[in-house]
Amino acid sequence: MQRQTVLVTGGAAGIGEGIAQVLATRGWQVLVNDVDAEGAQRVAQAVGGIALPGDVRNDPQGLVAQAVAAGGALHALVNNAGIIRRSPLADTTEAELDVVYGINLKAMVRLSQVALPHLQASAGAIVNISSIAAESPQPAAGFYSMSKAGVSAFTRQAALEWGPRGVRVNAVAPGLIRTAMAEAVYSVPELHEKRRMMMPLRRIGVPAEIGKVVAFLLSDDASYVSGQVIAVDGGFTQTLIDHLPHPPTPAF
Numbered sequence: 001m002q003r004q005t006v007l008v009t010g011g012a013a014g015i016g017e018g019i020a021q022v023l024a025t026r027g028w029q030v031l032v033n034d035v036d037a038e039g040a041q042r043v044a045q046a047v048g049g050i051a052l053p054g055d056v057r058n059d060p061q062g063l064v065a066q067a068v069a070a071g072g073a074l075h076a077l078v079n080n081a082g083i084i085r086r087s088p089l090a091d092t093t094e095a096e097l098d099v100v101y102g103i104n105l106k107a108m109v110r111l112s113q114v115a116l117p118h119l120q121a122s123a124g125a126i127v128n129i130s131s132i133a134a135e136s137p138q139p140a141a142g143f144y145s146m147s148k149a150g151v152s153a154f155t156r157q158a159a160l161e162w163g164p165r166g167v168r169v170n171a172v173a174p175g176l177i178r179t180a181m182a183e184a185v186y187s188v189p190e191l192h193e194k195r196r197m198m199m200p201l202r203r204i205g206v207p208a209e210i211g212k213v214v215a216f217l218l219s220d221d222a223s224y225v226s227g228q229v230i231a232v233d234g235g236f237t238q239t240l241i242d243h244l245p246h247p248p249t250p251a252f
């Protein structure tokens with residue numbers, strides 16, 4: 001039987017690489033897109049897939065056409081490519097807004113639109129990578145949060161509009177995952193330790209833990225799941241009240 005094909009954007013490193021690895025072990029043929037052509041080639045080779053290098057902002061038609069030609073059909077799209085820029089809102093430039101919205105949100109919408117007829121033909125699915133930052137402001141990276149709020153809203157909107165075409169659309173909202181994007185924090189042992197202790201599971205997540213939830217959402221086990229944004233964060237988003245000073249509580 002021919003393998004099902006999935007296009008993973010930003011698949012050369014971090015969470016995208018973790019997603020590519022997990023999906024390959026579940027039998028998917030993985031088409032690895034990334035602006036880092038060498039990285040895409042390395043991961044594609046490692047997972048027995050095909051590299052489709054390129055910037056997600058350029059030529060979505062071309063990327064989807066290459067994916068369909070390489071795989072014979074397209075059964076799934078994982079919109080993972082994303083970047084963060086750190087600057088206070090008051091100082092954020094138009095160029096910074098354009099690059100963050102362009103990659104995190106606009107390219108995801110355009111690729112999804114172009115992939116839609118192919119996913120409709122294969123009764124396929126889309127998974128978008130949002131963030132817990134979509135629901136929480138964060139210091140000096142607020143427009144990243146705003147772009148991710150757009151990713152979550154697009155996920156719900158597309159689920160409504162594309163469900164009748166048989167295409168499911170969901171998102172995963174990672175919490176703290178150790179990748180290059182956040183390495184400036186985790187390479188400082190004291191910061192790493194403080195963050196670790198704030199997680200109910202007492203550890204920072206790894207890319208494969210996002211990949212496993214993506215694999216579930218693309219699988220038949222999730223055949224009636226659409227329009228959901230699933231936080232994969234070790235329980236971190238449930239800790240708000242725990243941050244308050246309080247009298248001693250019984251150990252738990």
Ligand SMILES: NC(=O)c1ccc[n+]([C@@H]2O[C@H](COP(=O)([O-])OP(=O)(O)OC[C@H]3O[C@@H](n4cnc5c(N)ncnc54)[C@H](O)[C@@H]3O)[C@@H](O)[C@H]2O)c1
Nearest residue numbers: 010013014015034035055056081082131174177179180181
């Ligand atoms: N790491 C975290 O803690 C975390 C938390 C929440 C959400 N996320 C989201 O997960 C996704 C992956 O993040 P990560 O931590 O793995 O980041 P990363 O920087 O480690 O990897 C991102 C990959 O995307 C590629 N990329 C960047 N711009 C691209 C473009 N224009 N076209 C094609 N590829 C491009 C990069 O080359 C890189 O390989 C992002 O959408 C990010 O916002 C990450």
